Amino acid sequence: MAKLNMVQAINLALSQEMQSDPDVLLMGEDVGVDGGVFRVTDGLLEKFGEKRILDTPIAESAMVGTAVGMALAGLKPIVEIQFSGFSYLIFGQLEGHASRYRSRTHGRYHVPMVVRMPYGGGVRALEHHSESREALYGHLPGVKTVIPSTPRNARSLMVSAIRDPDPVVFMEPKRSYRAFREEVPDDPESYPIGKVMLVKPGDALSVICWGAMLRPTLQAVERVEAARKLAIEVIDLLTIAPMDQPALIESVKKTGRAVVVQEAPRTLGVASEIIAGINDHALLYLEAPIKRVTNFDVVTPFFARELQYIPTIERIQAGIEETLDF
Amino acid sequence: MAKLNMVQAINLALSQEMQSDPDVLLMGEDVGVDGGVFRVTDGLLEKFGEKRILDTPIAESAMVGTAVGMALAGLKPIVEIQFSGFSYLIFGQLEGHASRYRSRTHGRYHVPMVVRMPYGGGVRALEHHSESREALYGHLPGVKTVIPSTPRNARSLMVSAIRDPDPVVFMEPKRSYRAFREEVPDDPESYPIGKVMLVKPGDALSVICWGAMLRPTLQAVERVEAARKLAIEVIDLLTIAPMDQPALIESVKKTGRAVVVQEAPRTLGVASEIIAGINDHALLYLEAPIKRVTNFDVVTPFFARELQYIPTIERIQAGIEETLDF
Amino acid sequence: MPIEKMTDFSITSMQVLDEHGNLDQELEPKIEPSRLVEMYRVMKLARQVDERALKLQRQGRIGTFAPSIGQEAASAGAVFAMEPKDWLVSAFRELAGWLARGMPVESFFLYYNGYEEANLYAKERRILPISIIVGSQLPHAVGLGYALQYRNEENTAVVAFMGDGATSQGDFHEALNLAGLWKAPVVFVCQNNHWAISIPVSKQSASRTLAQKAIAYDITGVQVDGNDILGMYVATRQALERAKNGEGPTFIEAVTYRTMMHTTSDDPNRYRSEKEVTSWWNRDPIPRFRKYLQGKGLWDEAQETRLGQELDGQIEQAVGRFEAFRPEMPDAPFEHVFGTRHAVIEAQRREFLRQLNPEDSDG
Amino acid sequence: MPIEKMTDFSITSMQVLDEHGNLDQELEPKIEPSRLVEMYRVMKLARQVDERALKLQRQGRIGTFAPSIGQEAASAGAVFAMEPKDWLVSAFRELAGWLARGMPVESFFLYYNGYEEANLYAKERRILPISIIVGSQLPHAVGLGYALQYRNEENTAVVAFMGDGATSQGDFHEALNLAGLWKAPVVFVCQNNHWAISIPVSKQSASRTLAQKAIAYDITGVQVDGNDILGMYVATRQALERAKNGEGPTFIEAVTYRTMMHTTSDDPNRYRSEKEVTSWWNRDPIPRFRKYLQGKGLWDEAQETRLGQELDGQIEQAVGRFEAFRPEMPDAPFEHVFGTRHAVIEAQRREFLRQLNPEDSDG
Numbered sequence A, B: 001m002a003k004l005n006m007v008q009a010i011n012l013a014l015s016q017e018m019q020s021d022p023d024v025l026l027m028g029e030d031v032g033v034d035g036g037v038f039r040v041t042d043g044l045l046e047k048f049g050e051k052r053i054l055d056t057p058i059a060e061s062a063m064v065g066t067a068v069g070m071a072l073a074g075l076k077p078i079v080e081i082q083f084s085g086f087s088y089l090i091f092g093q094l095e096g097h098a099s100r101y102r103s104r105t106h107g108r109y110h111v112p113m114v115v116r117m118p119y120g121g122g123v124r125a126l127e128h129h130s131e132s133r134e135a136l137y138g139h140l141p142g143v144k145t146v147i148p149s150t151p152r153n154a155r156s157l158m159v160s161a162i163r164d165p166d167p168v169v170f171m172e173p174k175r176s177y178r179a180f181r182e183e184v185p186d187d188p189e190s191y192p193i194g195k196v197m198l199v200k201p202g203d204a205l206s207v208i209c210w211g212a213m214l215r216p217t218l219q220a221v222e223r224v225e226a227a228r229k230l231a232i233e234v235i236d237l238l239t240i241a242p243m244d245q246p247a248l249i250e251s252v253k254k255t256g257r258a259v260v261v262q263e264a265p266r267t268l269g270v271a272s273e274i275i276a277g278i279n280d281h282a283l284l285y286l287e288a289p290i291k292r293v294t295n296f297d298v299v300t301p302f303f304a305r306e307l308q309y310i311p312t313i314e315r316i317q318a319g320i321e322e323t324l325d326f
Numbered sequence C, D: 001m002p003i004e005k006m007t008d009f010s011i012t013s014m015q016v017l018d019e020h021g022n023l024d025q026e027l028e029p030k031i032e033p034s035r036l037v038e039m040y041r042v043m044k045l046a047r048q049v050d051e052r053a054l055k056l057q058r059q060g061r062i063g064t065f066a067p068s069i070g071q072e073a074a075s076a077g078a079v080f081a082m083e084p085k086d087w088l089v090s091a092f093r094e095l096a097g098w099l100a101r102g103m104p105v106e107s108f109f110l111y112y113n114g115y116e117e118a119n120l121y122a123k124e125r126r127i128l129p130i131s132i133i134v135g136s137q138l139p140h141a142v143g144l145g146y147a148l149q150y151r152n153e154e155n156t157a158v159v160a161f162m163g164d165g166a167t168s169q170g171d172f173h174e175a176l177n178l179a180g181l182w183k184a185p186v187v188f189v190c191q192n193n194h195w196a197i198s199i200p201v202s203k204q205s206a207s208r209t210l211a212q213k214a215i216a217y218d219i220t221g222v223q224v225d226g227n228d229i230l231g232m233y234v235a236t237r238q239a240l241e242r243a244k245n246g247e248g249p250t251f252i253e254a255v256t257y258r259t260m261m262h263t264t265s266d267d268p269n270r271y272r273s274e275k276e277v278t279s280w281w282n283r284d285p286i287p288r289f290r291k292y293l294q295g296k297g298l299w300d301e302a303q304e305t306r307l308g309q310e311l312d313g314q315i316e317q318a319v320g321r322f323e324a325f326r327p328e329m330p331d332a333p334f335e336h337v338f339g340t341r342h343a344v345i346e347a348q349r350r351e352f353l354r355q356l357n358p359e360d361s362d363g
C-alpha cells in the first residue's frame, strides 16, 4: 500500500498488467524515451523494451488503426492519445472498425484495446488541451468509455480496461493527475467497468459526477451538509457507457432529488442521458427538476477565460441548494 | 410551384443559391460528372462549370479542411460527404477548426460552410451506410446541425444553411430522398435554422421527431388519433443544435405528455437532450415519463436485420399509447 | 554545396505475360501444372460468381454489390503467392483473391444480402473481411504485420489490398509510413482499376504513377500489369520474400481496369466511354492466361466447357445454401456488441424481443 | 516490356550561405541593403522575444509556450520572400516569420497567456493564426490557394508552415495531393528541426529526406539549409514565382534544429544529448547572417549593441501593453460561438453572467 497520485497509479496498473500479460503493449507519441508528456508511462520503456513500448510518429488515426490490427491478431494494445483534443482524428478507426469488428464477424474477431487520453480543463493549457468530450465516445455502440476520478479507481479501472475484451476509451482527468494522493494497494485490483461507485451515502439528494468534477462536488456537498445538517448521496459515474443506470435510478428513487455535475458543454452531454434514464424509470419519485451544473454550449475559450466556464464549487453548491429548495 | 422529391428540392436550393451568389461552390466525391451518387447535384456541373463544382479525390478530411481555407478567404463552400458513415474522418477538421475559427479570432474570421451528408437507414445499403449519428455533431459547439424531413423544408433549410455565416452540418435522410413529393415554391424560400416546425397541433400529447422518422410518426399518430379520438401535436425538430428548446417546452407544457422518436441508438442521443430540456423547464407539467422510441445501443446491423432496429410505426404507436395510458 | 543532388529514385513496371500472350521466359515463375490450372479455375469461378450475382441482384435476390469482373488476375495472382499462415487484408473488390483463399461462395451472397454471418469463415483463413471505408484497412495490415514480428511468427507476412482511390486517404499515408518505419512485413497491393466510382485515377492524384508514392516512405514501389496473373504472382512472391526476410514492406501498383459498374447502383455511362471499356476487354486476364495454359498443353476446349459447367453447378449449390439460410438470432446485435453483459443493454434486448413478439413476452 | 523503368526522380539540396559564412555568389539573391538589415533585425527581435518569454514563463507571467530559438532563419527567410497579399498559414513555431509580417509583439504574449485577443491582428495581415493540431493547417492552405485561383487574384500565393512531425499526418498527405491536383499556388515550408517533442525525425519516417515526399504528388520538392536565411529566401522566392505562374505547389524541407525545449513544459535532457545541441548552436542562423552583413559593410559592433538595446526596449513596451491588457467581455465565448443568436445559448449566457455577478443579476 502506497500513497500515489493518479499518474503513478495508472503507471502502476500499466506496469503490472504488462508484467503479467505479454500480449499487452503500449504505443503513442513520446510514451517511450520521454515517458509521456505527463510521465504516465515513465520507466516502462526501461522495463519492457522498445518492442512493447512504441514511440510513434504523429499519426493518431494509424495509431488506433494499427492497434486494431494488433488486437485482431490477439495482442492487447494500449494507445495513448497525447491529449483528447487530438482524439477526433481517431474517430474513423474507432467508429468504423474498433467498435464494429465483433459485431461484423459475430464475435469471431474482437478488439481488446485501450485508448488512453488525458482530457479536461483547468491546467492553463493551450487550445485543444481543455475539452471534455466524453459524450462523443459514449454515443458510439461497441465502445466503452471510462473516466476515473482518483488514483485508486484510476488504477483499478485501468486494470479492467486492459483485461476487457473490447475497446475501452479511458479518459484521464489531467487536472487530477497530481492534485492529490490516495492509498493504492500493491497487488493488482480491478473495479468493474459499467458500475458507478457510491462515494458517500445520503438521503436528501443525489449528486452524480465524474472525473475532475468529483473534488469540487465533494467540497460543495460538504458546505451544504454543514450548513443544512442533511446527508447528500454522491455517486461517481466512472463508466460513461454502458452506463450503470440501475444504480442511478435506485439512488434517485431514494432521494427524490438530483444534481448532475458535468465539465462538458451542456447540450447532448452525459448529464442529459442521466436525466433521460431517470425520467424513464423514476420520474414519479422526483420532487424537483434534476439540476445540470455544466459547462456552456460555447467553444472552449483559451485558458484565460476557461475556469469561469467549468463548474466551480460555488456553482455546484448553488445547484444543490436550488434543488433542495425547489 | 412544382411537386419535387427531396433530391430535386435540394438540387433546386443548391442551384438557385449558386446562381445568385458567385461565392458559393460545391465539392465532393462524384458530385460533378456523375451528379452525385444520389443525383442531388445532377446538372450542376453543366450549369456552373468545373471551377464551382469540384470532383474531389477520396479525402474527406481534406475536403472539409480545404473548405475551411476557402471559407476563411470569403467563399462559401458546400461539401458533400458521400455517406455520413464516412464523416468521422472530418471530425478533426470540424471540431478543430471549422467550429473554432470564429471564437479563436473573436469573430475576425468565420467559416461559412455547409457539410451535406445523406444519413440513416432503411435503404438496404452496405455497412456504414445506415447510421444516424446527429448527436455527435449536435454536441460540438460552434457547429449547427440541421436535418430536414420533407422536400420543402429540405429546400428552405438548405437555403438558410448556405446563407448562414457558420458551419452547418446538413444531414439528409436518404430514406426520404425519393419516398414522396411535395409542392416546393419556385422562388427561393428559407426556413430559419434553430426553429422547430409545428407539423400539426394537438393537446393530448406531443410527439417530437426529425428526419426520416417524421413519416412513420405521422402514420402512428393517425392510427392513435383515429382509435382514440384525440389530437396529438407533432413537432419536427429540424435543427438538432442549437435546439429550439422554448418551442418544445411550450408544447409539453400544453400537452403534459411527450414521445420522442429517434432513429439513432438511445444512449446520448438527441432524445435525451430533449428530455433534459423539458426536465429543466417543464417537469411539473409532465403527467407521464417522456417516452423514447429509439434504435438500440448496438452496432448497426448489416441490412438484413437493420429494419428491426429502427423505430417502426408499430413501435411509435405503442410508445404513444403507453404514454397516453400512463 | 550550393545545390546538391541528395537522392535518386526510379520506378519500374513489370509484366510476365502480355496481352497478346507473349511470355517473358526469364521472369516466368515455376508453378506446378496443377496449381496453374487451379489459378485459372479460381479466376473463372470469380467471373462466374460475379455474373451470377449480377443476375441475382437484378432479380432482387441480393442487394447492391461491387463486381470485380476484369480484375480477377490482380487479386488472385497476389493471393496465390501467399502461404496459408499469411494474412489477407481486404478492401472490397478481391473476389478472386478470397476464393483463392477458400472463401465459400455463399459467403459472398450472404454478405450482399446483409448478413454478418458472411464473415464467420474469415478468421480461420486469416482474412480480414471487406472494409468499406476507403483506405481504412491499411493500418490494420500494419498492425497485423507488427503482431507477427512481436510474436516472432517467422516466414509470415500480410498482403493488404486497396483501390486506386485509397491512395488519396490519410490512412494510406499514415499506414505506409508506419510500415516503412517498422519494416513491417506487409505487401500493399493497390488495384489501380482506373476509376473510383466516376473519378478517373488522373483526378485522384497528379502523380504519374501510383507506385512512386512508395518513395515518400523509402519503401519499394513497383508497377505491375494487374491483368497478368503471372506478373502479379511474381511481384507478390518477391515482395513477400523480402517482407519475410525482414526487408520491409512493398507497394505494388497493379494496373487493371474496372470493366463493370462501380456497384450495381452505379451507371458508368454517365462518366466514361464504351470505347475505353472495350479497349480493356482486350486485355481481359482470363483468355490471356488460358492461352498460356493452352500453349503449355495444360488446357483445351473440352476442359474449358467442362469447367464452365462445373463452376455453374458449384455456384448453383451455393445459391441454394444461401437461399436456405435462416438466421438464428434476430437479437444478434445485442449478443455481439460487447463480449461482456451490461444491464442497460440487456434491458434493451428484452425490450427489442418484446416488440418483435408482443405475444410471447415475459414483460 | 518485362521490366521497364517508368520514371526517374531526384531530390536536391540548396544552401546559399554556409555555416562558415561562405557564400555561393551565383545563388546570392539581390536584396536591397536596408531590407537585408531588416531581415537581421527581425531574426534578432524573434530571438529576444523568445528569451524574454522564457523569463516571463518562469515568473508565471505567461503560460507554457513554444520557443523557436535557432529556427529564426527558416520562417523569416520564407516570409521575407512573400508579398503582403500572399497568405501565411501558421503551425506554431514561426515567431520570426510572424514578426516579419508585422505581428505586434504583445500578441505573442497574449496568446501564451490564454487570450483569443492575440489573434485579432491576423486577418488584416493575411495570416492564419497558430494551428496546434499537427498538420491540420495544411488543407487550409490549399483551400486559400484555391480561393485565390477562384477569384482570379493574380500574383498571389500561400506559404504554409509545418514541422517535421506534420509529415506523418494524414492531413499532410491529403493536402499535398490536392494541391498537386489543383496546381494550387501554395509553398509548403516544413521546418525539419529534427525533433517532434522527444521523437527524432528518423522515427517519424524511414524516408532519407522529407523533401522526397513531394514525389508522391509529382510536385517540386527541395531541401534547403533552414539556418541560411538567404537560402530560405531564394528557395521560397522561386517557389512563389512558380506558384504564381500557375506551375503549382512546392514542398520545401528547411533543415534546422530546435535548440530549446519543445515547450516550456518539456525537458529535453530526457531524450537528447547536450553534444547534439551544441553542434547545432554552431550553425546558429543569426551570427552567420551577421557575418554576411559585416562582409558587405552593412553592420558593425556598435550597430549590434544598439539594436539589442532597441529591441529590448521595444519588447519591454510590448510587455507593458500586454500586462496592461484587460479583457472586456467575460462572455466573449457566447458572443463568438456563432454569428447568429439562439435562444438556448442566450439563456445560458444570462445564466453565466448571473453566476459571475450574483448580486447584479436581473434574474
Ligand SMILES: Cc1ncc(C[n+]2csc(CCOP(=O)(O)OP(=O)(O)O)c2C)c(N)n1
Pocket: B029, B058, B060, B082, B086, C093, C132, C133, C134, C135, C162, C163, C164, C165, C166, C193, C195, C196, C197, C258, C262
Ligand atoms: C472513406 C470513404 N469515402 C467514400 C466512400 C464511398 N466509396 C465507396 S467505393 C468508392 C470508390 C473507391 O475507389 P477505389 O479505391 O479506386 O476502389 P474501386 O471501387 O475502384 O475498387 C467510394 C468513393 C467510402 N467507401 N469510403
Ligand SMILES: Cc1ncc(C[n+]2csc(CCOP(=O)(O)OP(=O)(O)O)c2C)c(N)n1
Pocket: A029, A058, A060, A082, A086, D093, D132, D133, D134, D162, D163, D164, D165, D166, D193, D195, D196, D197, D258, D262
Ligand atoms: C495531431 C496532434 N497530435 C499531437 C499533438 C501534440 N504535439 C504538439 S507539438 C508536437 C510535436 C510537433 O513536432 P513537429 O511537427 O516536428 O513541430 P516542432 O514542435 O518540432 O516545431 C506534438 C506531438 C498535436 N499538437 N497534434
Ligand SMILES: [Mg+2]
Pocket: C163, C164, C165, C191, C192, C193, C194, C195, C196, C197
Ligand atoms: Mg479504383
Ligand SMILES: [Mg+2]
Pocket: D163, D164, D165, D191, D192, D193, D194, D195, D196, D197, D258
Ligand atoms: Mg520538429
